[in-house]
Amino acid sequence: MSLALSHLKSHRDSGAVTDMRAVFSADPDRARRYTVGLDDLRMDFSKCAVDDTTLALLGDLARAADVEAQRDRMFAGEAINLTEGRAVLHTALRAGADEDIRVDGENVVPQVHAVLRAMGDFTDGVRSGKICGATGKAFTDVVNIGIGGSDLGPVMATLALSPCHDGPPVHFVSNVDGAHIADTLAGLDPETTLVIVASKTFTTVETMTNAATARQFIVEKLGESAVAHHFAAVSTALDKVAKFGLDETRVFGFWDWVGGRYSLWSAIGLPLMLAIGRDDFTAFLAGARTMDQHFKTAPLGENLPMLLGVLGVWHRLACQYPSRAIIPYEQRLSRFPAYLQQLDMESNGKSVGIDGEPLETASGPTVWGEPGTNGQHAFFQLLHQGTDVIPVEFMIAANGHEPQLRHQHELLIANCLAQSEALMRGRTREEARSQLIAGGVSETEADRLAPHKTFPGNRPSITLVHDQLTPYSLGRLIALYEHRVFVEAQIFGINAFDQWGVELGKELATGLLPVVKGESAGEGHDASTLMLAETIRKMRE
């Protein structure tokens, strides 16, 4: 364990904040001092159990982990993904056209903008009806087939930005479960359906299988020649896409220096662009670019991703909280927690350090969540009174998109603020008892019930507030979380940009398919797995 981390842990064990009510009373300026901002975005972390010493020690930890230097290496296009020998340049995808970002000596920005222009032209063509199906009819629906990073980002952002939709409805198919594509295609007409096959590698079994099903859907009605009209593809593996038989104007590339879970800004964002148009997509990129600039230049104590990252590390390494909850008070961000699960857990769910040695400390926490207020009626009981402390990250916009429903938005805001206050304040047993007695309950009954109505409080939360959910503010929010994951990874000492942990299951599934089909006895597989396969096979006879 590094010296900086052991100082932080001793501080947590002996000197850190334990009574949040007391620190708020003692320092009337606490909320202001522990809030940082970037244009209309505010991050209030004053309800975390930290003080100035904690922040100083977290700064030491970040410096000891060389976070700023590593950040600069990432932005400069150095191959910081050491296990795959690649640069990590999702930030180049939202760079201004005049920037110069080099990979192996070549400026990649012109290529990025060329693809953006091609996506924009295609989008304009589809939306205007100039680009149409094989029978000349305009596309009424778009189906994006992809999974993981080729799905979660576009799904999340397309839903988040529904007030900006003025293009064709976009549907998303990811699961290899045939139910997903069957239900999606059920209401669609092949003549007016555009299918995007999105896969960085163009080998992912779920996507390739669903693409074959979609191809059949088109070909059955319109014939093989319709494929070129009704399909587009997004990939880094252009050689593999070529075998699908598409016109090159329908193929949008990206690069191996874009990780799947960081690819929403690339051509993987095509379904989003089709839904919201190229101008709004440009604003979405601009929001992310603003966060990039801020992350690159703001001093540590004012830098949102740095602070969000070190607070995450505080909760994980010093306080040893196993998970964190992401609670957007914004129904349209309902897929944001799922998106962050891949971003965070596929990046930081590692137990081996960058040097190949087992980690001595924990790495990324479990990330989960649901929108408020729905979560309040599901798992908030555990957040308030459960035996585990789970830090919460709340998100709320000052303004909704339904001015006619002003009162509902005010209710939403009040609920968001109330939950963080309740987690922080709690309710003592004495307060619970007094309230019961004031409500007309006998003293004996109040004594019996008070422990159940007591809230421990001192449960940490961070609240992110912005003006409104727009393409720009969404881009900024996502980039904040991308960089936060980066900061945490540097401190954990891991490579955030590979994902070898997903491989073993894929390999075994390939081997088990013949067993499931009854074509192989499945030598080498364990008895439990073989028995389950056999049981299922019999049920299918």
Ligand SMILES: O=P(O)(O)OC[C@H]1O[C@](O)(CO)[C@@H](O)[C@@H]1O
């Ligand atoms: O875009 P592809 O290559 O189909 O991969 C999809 C997803 O599969 C993974 O490789 C692993 O599940 C993710 O990292 C990736 O986003």
